[in-house]
Amino acid sequence: MDNKRRSAPVSLIQIAQEAQVSPATVSRAFNRPALVQASTLERIMAIAERHGFRPNRLGSSLRSGSTRTLGLVLPTLSNPVFADCFEGAEMRARASGYSVMMTVTHYDPEQEADAVQRLIDHQLDGIILTVANPQQSTVLKTLKARDVRYVLAYNESNAHPCSAVDNHAAASDMIGHLAQLGHRRIAFISGPLSMSDRAAARLSGARNQARTLGLSPVRHHLMPSHTQADTAVLQQILGTKRPPTALFCSNDLLATAVIVSLRELGYDVPQDISVAGFDGMRYGAVMSPSLTTIEAAGYEIGKTACHLLLEQIEHQPLRSQQVPHTLITGASAAPLLTMRRQPVTSKRI
Amino acid sequence: MDNKRRSAPVSLIQIAQEAQVSPATVSRAFNRPALVQASTLERIMAIAERHGFRPNRLGSSLRSGSTRTLGLVLPTLSNPVFADCFEGAEMRARASGYSVMMTVTHYDPEQEADAVQRLIDHQLDGIILTVANPQQSTVLKTLKARDVRYVLAYNESNAHPCSAVDNHAAASDMIGHLAQLGHRRIAFISGPLSMSDRAAARLSGARNQARTLGLSPVRHHLMPSHTQADTAVLQQILGTKRPPTALFCSNDLLATAVIVSLRELGYDVPQDISVAGFDGMRYGAVMSPSLTTIEAAGYEIGKTACHLLLEQIEHQPLRSQQVPHTLITGASAAPLLTMRRQPVTSKRI
DNA sequence: CTGAAAGCGCTAACAG
DNA sequence: CTGTTAGCGCTTTCAG
Numbered sequence: 001m002d003n004k005r006r007s008a009p010v011s012l013i014q015i016a017q018e019a020q021v022s023p024a025t026v027s028r029a030f031n032r033p034a035l036v037q038a039s040t041l042e043r044i045m046a047i048a049e050r051h052g053f054r055p056n057r058l059g060s061s062l063r064s065g066s067t068r069t070l071g072l073v074l075p076t077l078s079n080p081v082f083a084d085c086f087e088g089a090e091m092r093a094r095a096s097g098y099s100v101m102m103t104v105t106h107y108d109p110e111q112e113a114d115a116v117q118r119l120i121d122h123q124l125d126g127i128i129l130t131v132a133n134p135q136q137s138t139v140l141k142t143l144k145a146r147d148v149r150y151v152l153a154y155n156e157s158n159a160h161p162c163s164a165v166d167n168h169a170a171a172s173d174m175i176g177h178l179a180q181l182g183h184r185r186i187a188f189i190s191g192p193l194s195m196s197d198r199a200a201a202r203l204s205g206a207r208n209q210a211r212t213l214g215l216s217p218v219r220h221h222l223m224p225s226h227t228q229a230d231t232a233v234l235q236q237i238l239g240t241k242r243p244p245t246a247l248f249c250s251n252d253l254l255a256t257a258v259i260v261s262l263r264e265l266g267y268d269v270p271q272d273i274s275v276a277g278f279d280g281m282r283y284g285a286v287m288s289p290s291l292t293t294i295e296a297a298g299y300e301i302g303k304t305a306c307h308l309l310l311e312q313i314e315h316q317p318l319r320s321q322q323v324p325h326t327l328i329t330g331a332s333a334a335p336l337l338t339m340r341r342q343p344v345t346s347k348r349i
Numbered sequence: 350m351d352n353k354r355r356s357a358p359v360s361l362i363q364i365a366q367e368a369q370v371s372p373a374t375v376s377r378a379f380n381r382p383a384l385v386q387a388s389t390l391e392r393i394m395a396i397a398e399r400h401g402f403r404p405n406r407l408g409s410s411l412r413s414g415s416t417r418t419l420g421l422v423l424p425t426l427s428n429p430v431f432a433d434c435f436e437g438a439e440m441r442a443r444a445s446g447y448s449v450m451m452t453v454t455h456y457d458p459e460q461e462a463d464a465v466q467r468l469i470d471h472q473l474d475g476i477i478l479t480v481a482n483p484q485q486s487t488v489l490k491t492l493k494a495r496d497v498r499y500v501l502a503y504n505e506s507n508a509h510p511c512s513a514v515d516n517h518a519a520a521s522d523m524i525g526h527l528a529q530l531g532h533r534r535i536a537f538i539s540g541p542l543s544m545s546d547r548a549a550a551r552l553s554g555a556r557n558q559a560r561t562l563g564l565s566p567v568r569h570h571l572m573p574s575h576t577q578a579d580t581a582v583l584q585q586i587l588g589t590k591r592p593p594t595a596l597f598c599s600n601d602l603l604a605t606a607v608i609v610s611l612r613e614l615g616y617d618v619p620q621d622i623s624v625a626g627f628d629g630m631r632y633g634a635v636m637s638p639s640l641t642t643i644e645a646a647g648y649e650i651g652k653t654a655c656h657l658l659l660e661q662i663e664h665q666p667l668r669s670q671q672v673p674h675t676l677i678t679g680a681s682a683a684p685l686l687t688m689r690r691q692p693v694t695s696k697r698i
Numbered sequence: 699c700t701g702a703a704a705g706c707g708c709t710a711a712c713a714g
Numbered sequence: 715c716t717g718t719t720a721g722c723g724c725t726t727t728c729a730g
Contacts (some may be wrong), residue, residue, distance in 0.1 A: 022702070023724075031725080036699075054470055056723050057724090060723075062408060062707065062723085076428060082426070086453075088452070090452060101451075111423070119448075149386070219573070283605070286606075361709095374715085374716060376708065408709085411708070411723065507700060586702075702730100703727090704727090705726095706726105708722090709729100711718100713719100
């Protein structure tokens, strides 16, 4: 009856029989062809091809103890920097014959834990992950306890191998840039810091640099999520006596949302207020106004993280690597002088 | 010496010994706990927990013939619609206890073939994929020949199970909308059609509707890639005697690039020329001008494709499912009357 | 260069 | 409800 589905699952043993060699030889033919006599190799391969045979990786993984598969755990792919990160990591993995199992966590530590457990169950050779906060991450403990190899991507840490930009320095650079444009009252806007150590590091870098340059202390304003702007909060920020003249947002998606909300409130960017982001997502350049931001190449972070992980798998010593960042001067942050004296506080739309 | 790495790989057998039961019982405890006496179950689980034991999926997969893992093959995650597609598919997969192995092909049939082969080697339970063109796709033949379950995402086909929007109808809708705005000369812009049957279907829908409405025939102009605009081509298109008043681009990324290029050439969108896209990527709403486009929800396509695949895996009959599309009226396409009479052909920048 | 044998960790039959 | 048995498909010693 059911003779259509799952036709002829040929196994290595059958190839061996047909080729009149032992299974071991067929295995060698595929894994270390140099060890097999040319004529034998040819015969085996011909038969294999005829049957469309390819070694079943489950068998080989079980026996050899390696799945040649890596796990990738990221907050979300909606943020294009993480999509880039995947592409960088997968490209690097493929170059070494590895496949990638991927999952997203939506910045939720509980989902991080589930994800990592799932990947461990699959016996992956290693895991690349971005966690909410490496300091107090139970997953990292699990990983260590189980002796699973891993590398953090985006998170900075000196307790764990990682691939990231120097968020502190990058945020400093941005504050420097805004200061150079004449801004002295800068606010920092982000989602819940507990969900992103990156945002926290950026805030700290911003504050530090503001202090160094003698600017007003950087106020921190919280948005409900890392990618959504709360209009009420913005209204409140700008309704104060001496409102900030520039808003530094913890990521580009948030900066984008903030710009849209400001527009709805009747503020022009950068005419009434400057806005800067962080990440350097591709669309930033296309937006209007084009986004002033820090480019932290996701592709590089992913590629590097994967490279570090593969090093570990090859038993090279653990190490971390910083990925360089670049300030991108867009039109969303303008010199203070060209801005209006009195920001309009009433709606204009 | 090397006593630090890979500490104590506990196996089901060891748990069985310690719990004084047979391996089968431990297996049942994890897979069908209802079949095990409560007290036994408890004892087993306690011991397992103490050792941090979890069943090794390689063993179980090899024996049971199912990896509970699906493959996802997409052109690229740089296009946010595909990133959404991943999220939709992975969410659906996870809901049924499946993991996802993912890879990108950059619209290259050769990479599609490699990817599928790699996934087949991993013995995945099924594959969701977007191919350049299902009509002449060797991968689909391979998949069929090997009796691997699969569902197409984005590609429309009546020879293969698939989840997609009705590209033809959607393109018709867009032409209808542009016609309603007063446009009668509309050009269609895309990358190489051989790399995307979606673009081809959209072109055909556009042409058909233009004919129906008695508009000028839709001219098709080719860009070097699906996401990059060639300024020279645009210049040539607009340099003709009776240039099109609206450009319908085969996807949003391309539309975005076209708008940027037009701006560089000194054309204002939509003042001088209207531009429409296709896909409904999130950033379209944030752009300026906001993008007129067709929303084809990637998340839904991915989720649906995964759902169809899981149905297949549960031996339900093959089927396809169309995902609805929506016209999004943005500001990048404006009524003809408000446009200038004579499009400027000299640079203004 | 090749073969024989053992077994990776688990589950599916079949008994009881 | 539980145990026994027999592998799933492959690789890896260890011998030749």
